[in-house]
Amino acid sequence: MRYALPACLLxxxxxxxxxxxxxxxxxxxxxxxxxxxxxxxxxSIEDQVATTKIEQVFRNHTDRQLEATYIFPIPKGASxxxxxxxxxxxxxxxxxxxxxxxxKIYTDIVRRTQDPGLLEYMGxxxxxxxxxxxxxxxxQRVSLSxxxxxxxxxxxxxxxxxxxxDGKATxxxxxxxxxxxIKSQHAVQNVYSPTHAISIQKINDKESRVTFERNQALLDKxxxxxxxxxxxxxxxxxxxxxxxxxxxxxxxxxxxxxMEISKSNVIPRDVVLVxxxxxxxxxxxxDQAKKAVKHCLTNLNAHDRFxxxxxxxxxxxxxxxLVDANSEQVEHAKRWVDNLRPAGGTAIQDALNxxxxxxxxxxxxxxxxxxxxxxxxxxxxxxxxxxxxxxxAKNSANTRIFTFGVGDDVNATMLDQLADQSRxxxxxxxxxxxxxxxxxxxxxxxxxxxxxxxxLSTSDNVRLEEVYPPQLxxxxxxxxxxxxxxxxxxxxxxxxxxxxxxxESRDYVYETTFAPKTGEEREFVEHIWARxxxxxxxxxxxxNGEKKxxxxxxxxxxxxxxxxxxxxxxxxxxxxxxxxANAAPxxxxxxxxxxxxxxxxxxxxxxxxxxxxxxxPGGAGVPDGLAKGDGKKNETVLNFARSNQSKPGDVFQGxxxxxxxxxxxxxxxxxxxxxxxxxxxxxxxxxxxxxxQKDAYDKAKDSLARGVWRETQAGKLGVDLSCANxxxxxxxxxxxxxxxxxxGRNCVELGGVWIDEDFNPKMATVVIKAQSEAYFRILEKxxxxxxxxxxxxxLVWVTPNQTALVxxxxxxxxKLSDEEIDKLFTVKK
Numbered sequence: 001m002r003y004a005l006p007a008c009l010l011x012x013x014x015x016x017x018x019x020x021x022x023x024x025x026x027x028x029x030x031x032x033x034x035x036x037x038x039x040x041x042x043x044s045i046e047d048q049v050a051t052t053k054i055e056q057v058f059r060n061h062t063d064r065q066l067e068a069t070y071i072f073p074i075p076k077g078a079s080x081x082x083x084x085x086x087x088x089x090x091x092x093x094x095x096x097x098x099x100x101x102x103x104k105i106y107t108d109i110v111r112r113t114q115d116p117g118l119l120e121y122m123g124x125x126x127x128x129x130x131x132x133x134x135x136x137x138x139x140q141r142v143s144l145s146x147x148x149x150x151x152x153x154x155x156x157x158x159x160x161x162x163x164x165x166d167g168k169a170t171x172x173x174x175x176x177x178x179x180x181x182i183k184s185q186h187a188v189q190n191v192y193s194p195t196h197a198i199s200i201q202k203i204n205d206k207e208s209r210v211t212f213e214r215n216q217a218l219l220d221k222x223x224x225x226x227x228x229x230x231x232x233x234x235x236x237x238x239x240x241x242x243x244x245x246x247x248x249x250x251x252x253x254x255x256x257x258x259m260e261i262s263k264s265n266v267i268p269r270d271v272v273l274v275x276x277x278x279x280x281x282x283x284x285x286x287d288q289a290k291k292a293v294k295h296c297l298t299n300l301n302a303h304d305r306f307x308x309x310x311x312x313x314x315x316x317x318x319x320x321x322l323v324d325a326n327s328e329q330v331e332h333a334k335r336w337v338d339n340l341r342p343a344g345g346t347a348i349q350d351a352l353n354x355x356x357x358x359x360x361x362x363x364x365x366x367x368x369x370x371x372x373x374x375x376x377x378x379x380x381x382x383x384x385x386x387x388x389x390x391x392x393a394k395n396s397a398n399t400r401i402f403t404f405g406v407g408d409d410v411n412a413t414m415l416d417q418l419a420d421q422s423r424x425x426x427x428x429x430x431x432x433x434x435x436x437x438x439x440x441x442x443x444x445x446x447x448x449x450x451x452x453x454x455x456l457s458t459s460d461n462v463r464l465e466e467v468y469p470p471q472l473x474x475x476x477x478x479x480x481x482x483x484x485x486x487x488x489x490x491x492x493x494x495x496x497x498x499x500x501x502x503x504e505s506r507d508y509v510y511e512t513t514f515a516p517k518t519g520e521e522r523e524f525v526e527h528i529w530a531r532x533x534x535x536x537x538x539x540x541x542x543x544n545g546e547k548k549x550x551x552x553x554x555x556x557x558x559x560x561x562x563x564x565x566x567x568x569x570x571x572x573x574x575x576x577x578x579x580x581a582n583a584a585p586x587x588x589x590x591x592x593x594x595x596x597x598x599x600x601x602x603x604x605x606x607x608x609x610x611x612x613x614x615x616x617p618g619g620a621g622v623p624d625g626l627a628k629g630d631g632k633k634n635e636t637v638l639n640f641a642r643s644n645q646s647k648p649g650d651v652f653q654g655x656x657x658x659x660x661x662x663x664x665x666x667x668x669x670x671x672x673x674x675x676x677x678x679x680x681x682x683x684x685x686x687x688x689x690x691x692x693q694k695d696a697y698d699k700a701k702d703s704l705a706r707g708v709w710r711e712t713q714a715g716k717l718g719v720d721l722s723c724a725n726x727x728x729x730x731x732x733x734x735x736x737x738x739x740x741x742x743x744g745r746n747c748v749e750l751g752g753v754w755i756d757e758d759f760n761p762k763m764a765t766v767v768i769k770a771q772s773e774a775y776f777r778i779l780e781k782x783x784x785x786x787x788x789x790x791x792x793x794x795l796v797w798v799t800p801n802q803t804a805l806v807x808x809x810x811x812x813x814x815k816l817s818d819e820e821i822d823k824l825f826t827v828k829k
Contacts, residue, residue: 024058024131024140025109027067033113034058034068037139037173039217041161043180043225048152050159053145059138059173066134070142071105072127073118073162083146085129094129094144102126111771114793114809119779119786120162154512155230156237161223176217180210182227189235190254190480191227194524194733198225202478205259221734228254233261234451234475236497236510240487241525245517248465248486250526255497256480257450267449267502268303269366270322271296272355276373276406277310281342285406288435289372292404294334295440296370299447300325305365307358308333311351312344313379322358347379349387352401352418356394364503366449366474367399371418372435374406376714384414384713391418397453398500400424400474402446404439405719407431412722413542413713423453423473426726428719448477451499451506458496462489462514468532469729475499482732484529490516524734530561531735535728538565542700542721545709559652562739562748563728564693566701568652622809623794624662625751637808640753641796642761649757655738655750660694662751667691696720742788745798754795756804765804766824769812770794781821801828 024034037057044051060066070085085094097105102125106118127144134140150157161178178196182188187205191198193212201209210225228237235256242249273293281289293308300306304325308318318336323329355369381387391401401422403415406429419426427442429435454472458464467485475481497508537554544550551567558568626635644658645651667687700721703711712721738749746757768774770793778785788797795807803824806812 022054022056022070022072022142022144023109024056024068024070024134024142025112026134027069029112031062031066033109034060034134034140035173039172039176041178041223043159043161043178044183045150045157045159045180046183047185048150048157049147050150051145051147052161053143055141055143058134058140058142060134060136060140063136065136067130067132068134068140070129070131071109072129072144073102073106073120074125074127083127083144085127085145086143087129087131088141089143092129094127097126097128099123099125107776114771116770116786116789116791116793119790122779122786123783155228156239157227157229159225161225163222172215172217175213175215177213178211178223180225182208182210184229186229187231187235187258189228189230189232189258190237190256191225192237192254192480192482192732193223193225194528195221195224197733200480202259232508232510233258234497234506234508236495236508238495238510238512239522239525240515240518241522242515242518243520243523243526248488249490249515249518250522250529251464251485251487251514252522252525252528253456253483253485253495254480255454255475255483257475257477259477261450265450265501266301266303267366267452268305268364269301269368269449270305270307270358270360270362271300272307272309272322272358272367272369273297274351274355274369274371275308275310275337275340276312276346276351276375277340277342277344278312278346278375278378279343280346280409281374281406285374285435286340286342289406290337290340291436292372292439293337295436296443297325297330297333297337299443300330301447302326306330306333307355308337309351309354310340311347311354312342313347314344315347315350315354317354322360345379346373346375346377348373348377349381349390350379352387352391353394356391356399359396359399363398365398366452367396368424368446369399369401370404370439370443371401371415372404372406372439373410373415375409376411384411388414388417388421392421395422402442403427404429404435405722406435408716408719409714410719411714412718413539416539416722416726417543420471423471425473425730426722428723430719445479446474446476449474450477451475451501453498453500454481455498456483456495457498458487459493461491462487462493466529466533468529468536470536484525484532486529487514490514527561527734527737528731530557531563531728531731534558534561534563534565535725535731538721538725539729541704542709542712542725545707546704560739562737564697566697566704623752623792625658625753626794634810636767636811637753637794637796638765638767638804638806640751641755641759641804641806644750645755645759646761648760651748651750651755651757651759655748658751663687663690663694692720693724696724740791742791742797743784747788747791747795747797752792752794754791754797756796756798758798759796759804763798763802763804765806766816766820767806767808767812768816769814770807770809772812772814774813774816775807777816777818778821781818782825799824801826 026034035058037059040055042053083094085092103122105126106122110116110118129142131140131142150159182191184206188208191200191208191210196212199211203209208227212223228235235258237254239252240249273296275289275293277286297306302325305322306325307322310316318333352371355371359367377384377387381390399422401418402424403419403426405412405415405426408431412428415426425442427438429438452474454475456464456467456472465486465488467483469483472481472483492511492513495510495512497510499506534554534557537550541550541554554565555567557563558565622634625640626637628634670684670687696717699717700712703709712718740747740754747754748757775789779789788795789807793807793809797805799805801824805824
């Protein structure tokens, strides 16, 4: 079963209602819950027994001593075996509050903070601790430790640290970190998080370490950690999602080798390093490229052979044939690289031909080409299509061409295809980036191949379809493949993984059950599959133009899953950085460098902070879409929805134009202000990247509409699009979306207001005030409505009897009779 461990709910930032965290709530009701400075989680899992240690620091931003209560929600299904709490390092006794008593506590907090995030935990137990005194202008440290057992479902072990939020998530004033150690009596295989970009360090086959760290982190989703254990030399973990029986399901496969097979089966490689030395590579680019090539030479294995060549108008080789990677040859080659000088044109086809001709007939060795270029072909064959055909004719099953596009004057589509068609990857080094850093990162990952020419198949009763990536890349030591696809059929079946290890063919068989129907636990599999497919469709459109079948499929997927493309402007505007200024002394004498704005004062992004400011729970603020400014009365949710959706579906178009306008405004505002801190500089960078993506999509849409799709293949536009598409084609975890399914209906976010996709301005409406008696009575009679209300305090949702239920903070009924509520939820015939 899916098992959720106890965890903190996280606070609100910028006055938009979100979910929860461990809260420190002053007894004085005039004072909002205290801001969270940092949040650190240490997890130790040993044979499915998880010990979780949490440290949170809260800031008393007032000038007086406070009495406060710390509460810690416990998700349903979690069973705490042991727990301990401490305040500033001193052990204290906490209280475990049962669900019935906790319900009133949750309700009081939601009313007080106007933060519906805690609704996720209504009906659950909680831990509570009274703290006195909380000294003025200091940071209060609270620690919590608990132990629980994690269950396994079909061999999959899942740890969840709930931080589920909606709208604008909590932002820590300083740092957020999760560190986890996984130990088992059996080999730990396929460690994965669908929610966070974790770093994984494999200590040995039976121990792995996971880290995730961010400064001023937006804590907007549960932390999910998934792993399996087993003794196979190649571990394969399947996960399935099939919400509707009778329709094709979705699957994800995680594939990784154990460390013993990686060490005992060292596959020798032939590596050819090809570097562009045309005139445009002069200066810093040439210096960095030399360092990158020398890094590759340094990291050759003892059984490898190598070649180095440079190209400009002609091709020059270090040696005419492959040489052994002994120390003498490697040092000679490095000195040869040091003497390279940039001059001349760009003979790309000649360089590729020379590299491929280095290949020998020894099938027991992998053949890898690492190809650096900063330009488009100008010497010899210059037609990218003909170059691709020539390479395809000379290529073979074991050849891999890893391409590095340096700068913005390359043919990105050609480099993508060279890599894709040889089961490799393309990488782009933008003008401000370091070539050596990018190359060393990739080269380290591909330096120890384990299994090549991978192929998947299944038993006859199940068929795998629409698999991404379509050609599986090689499996490397310390690496992990993440594969998504769809399946038809059901029942017990075998997944077969075929590959080549050196000269030997290897087949691995994994027994599993393809589910006829599943719950919602693995919904992320469908969403990530859709994003990968959209990335591949966009590549095909750049190569072949706007063919109807490609366009129809792309538009349907992009709309359904709220994916930003040149045709669907679902961009996310980065939030403003948190204000940082004066220091607040802590009890240990340290100076903290954050000062909170007063509640209701506009932040850098123009929004009013909630009752507690950034890092604190809030929720009474006005969303951007409703704020009029200049002393004018703010718009109501109902009027906003009616003005932006004249008929079902209009909100998608409205959202696109609204966000384009917001992005331009925020970018100009941030650009006009000097970057006074790393946080502000990071915000400007994020806005610049978002604006760059929007501009690229606008230009691509124009070029494709005019039928000149080759404009999308090369130059800065080509590189921009390849970087965006590659992010989608190889996506491994959930990303933000402006579309949510709530209680069976699709809702779209526009300017901080969530609007039901089927809302019609002519339909009957019932407006209720957020956190009113009517609000909570609906929750009591219809518990599933907590999924809707968690979206925030400004929303429109169409009820089963086709009435628009509107939640607003500025207007609405405060009481509804049970008969009125029952009528809303009676299906209209």
